[in-house]
Amino acid sequence: xxxxxxxxxxxxxxxxxxxxxxxxxxxxxxxxxxxxxxxxxxxxxxxxxxxxxxxxxxxxxxxxxxxxxxxxxxxxxxxxxxxxxxxxxxxxxxxxxxxxxxxxxxxxxxxxxxx
Amino acid sequence: xxxxxxxxxxxxxxxxxxxxxxxxxxxxxxxxxxxxxxxxxxxxxxxxxxxxxxxxxxxxxxxxxxxxxxxxxxxxxxxxxxxxxxxxxxxxxxxxxxxxxxxxxxxxxxxxxx
Numbered sequence: 001x002x003x004x005x006x007x008x009x010x011x012x013x014x015x016x017x018x019x020x021x022x023x024x025x026x027x028x029x030x031x032x033x034x035x036x037x038x039x040x041x042x043x044x045x046x047x048x049x050x051x052x053x054x055x056x057x058x059x060x061x062x063x064x065x066x067x068x069x070x071x072x073x074x075x076x077x078x079x080x081x082x083x084x085x086x087x088x089x090x091x092x093x094x095x096x097x098x099x100x101x102x103x104x105x106x107x108x109x110x111x112x113x114x115x
Numbered sequence: 116x117x118x119x120x121x122x123x124x125x126x127x128x129x130x131x132x133x134x135x136x137x138x139x140x141x142x143x144x145x146x147x148x149x150x151x152x153x154x155x156x157x158x159x160x161x162x163x164x165x166x167x168x169x170x171x172x173x174x175x176x177x178x179x180x181x182x183x184x185x186x187x188x189x190x191x192x193x194x195x196x197x198x199x200x201x202x203x204x205x206x207x208x209x210x211x212x213x214x215x216x217x218x219x220x221x222x223x224x225x226x227x228x229x
């Protein structure tokens with residue numbers, strides 16, 4: 001059964017700290033790994049990773065995929081209170097014919113950044 | 116990315132009733148999905164809404180409980196029928212591009228069943 005496991009499940013830090021969130025997966029026919037940020041209800045897209053070792057970066061957030069280890073990390077440097085959210089990792093398996101299929105989500109890491 | 120709206124934003128419903136959630140996209144999209152997020156849990160795919168054909172349901176979800184319509188390429192509805200407190204969740208629709216992995220989500224509907 002395909003699955004995505006995130007750790008830690010929750011994390012409390014202070015503003016200015018650097019955090020690393022982990023995601024590991026088991027999926028047949030891996031296509032890509034995605035990170036989302038969920039603040040209230042709607043997850044917002046952060047990154048998509050398809051190639052191992054390539055870092056995706058956006059401001060203070062960055063992410064790397066390790067296809068050998070079947071894992072990914074999301075780093076946030078110089079955290080701010082606005083970074084408080086649930087960070088979701090999802091894997092997209094390749095469907096028959098290469099068409100888009102569903103995303104398999106982990107349970108998320110709840111990050112709380114205190115002032 | 117497409118702009119997605121959902122109605123209602125939230126609702127409180129009585130046990131045994133039904134709720135229909137609407138999802139509207141500002142452009143034509145091939146793929147539309149419906150997810151459920153139960154309290155403290157992650158997102159679980161309910162079904163893929165196919166335009167012009169019946170929805171494709173994931174294991175554990177059935178059409179009688181979660182009927183879906185997809186009358187055109189910009190609109191879909193999900194009905195949650197015969198509500199029970201276990202149906203209290205956030206329901207999310209999402210869209211994606213054909214051949215792509217990224218899905219973009221609507222603002223969600225928070226359903227509470229009393």
